[in-house]
Amino acid sequence: MSFGYLRNNWSRVLDLTIEHIELSALALLVGLLVAIPLTILIVSNTGLRLPLLMGLSAIYTIPSLAFLAFLIPSLGLGRDPAVVVLAAYAQLALVRNFSAGLRGVDAQILEAADGVGMTKTQSFLRVRLPLALPVLIAGLRIATVSTISLATVTAWINAGGLGSLLFDGIARDNPSMILAGTVAIAALALTADLLFRGMEYLTPGARVQRIGRGRTA
Numbered sequence: 001m002s003f004g005y006l007r008n009n010w011s012r013v014l015d016l017t018i019e020h021i022e023l024s025a026l027a028l029l030v031g032l033l034v035a036i037p038l039t040i041l042i043v044s045n046t047g048l049r050l051p052l053l054m055g056l057s058a059i060y061t062i063p064s065l066a067f068l069a070f071l072i073p074s075l076g077l078g079r080d081p082a083v084v085v086l087a088a089y090a091q092l093a094l095v096r097n098f099s100a101g102l103r104g105v106d107a108q109i110l111e112a113a114d115g116v117g118m119t120k121t122q123s124f125l126r127v128r129l130p131l132a133l134p135v136l137i138a139g140l141r142i143a144t145v146s147t148i149s150l151a152t153v154t155a156w157i158n159a160g161g162l163g164s165l166l167f168d169g170i171a172r173d174n175p176s177m178i179l180a181g182t183v184a185i186a187a188l189a190l191t192a193d194l195l196f197r198g199m200e201y202l203t204p205g206a207r208v209q210r211i212g213r214g215r216t217a
Contacts, residue, residue: 005176006183013165013184020161020188023079023154024147027086031143034087035094042099049099056092064089064153072157082154089150090143097139101132133203141196148189152181162188 006013042049064085071081105128113123155163165181168174 002176003179005174006180009180013180016160016162016164017184017188020148020151020185023082023159023161024086024144024151026079027083027147027151028090028144030083031087031090031094035091035098038091038095039098039102042095043102053092053096056095059088060092064150065156068154068157077158079159081157082151082159086147086150086154090147093143093146094139097135097142101135101139102128104135105131130203134200137196137200137203141193141200144192144196145189148185148192152185
């Protein structure tokens, strides 16, 4: 294998990378629109947590190609079924981490917020949400990296993105094209992971945790 295809066709690889980012970002946005209400439902009614997470886990076990094929008769080819599948797969990481982050805030801190006269909304926005942010961002990071990886498969239904290089490379028996796609996907996933880890490190909740560890050391 060589990097000849990547050197000679970098503009196409760049265009497909942009397509891949757009597809992944759209799927995550749709995923968040579903995950946030589900998280609120779990946090407000803990009895629903286990059955709901079990249901999301069951969705995650569906083979991606089978899931895509199932949606083709109703949604056709292209981005629509790809977004639905990717958003569905993202739910487990998003809902599980979002609910764990919000439920994991120390009850004594929340009681102290109530004690100083904060309303529930103020307590959530000023106390609970900032302290839960590290876990929330961790969930978004996991969902983003997995979505970028899974979006590769959606090229099978003409959704675009870097997966096109892999499928075309296999069809044409072109290892250099496959290598270019693999490197670009890995670089994109690693970049997203590093960006979210940096965001996670800079959150108020992470700073509080570092201060707490420093005092106990």
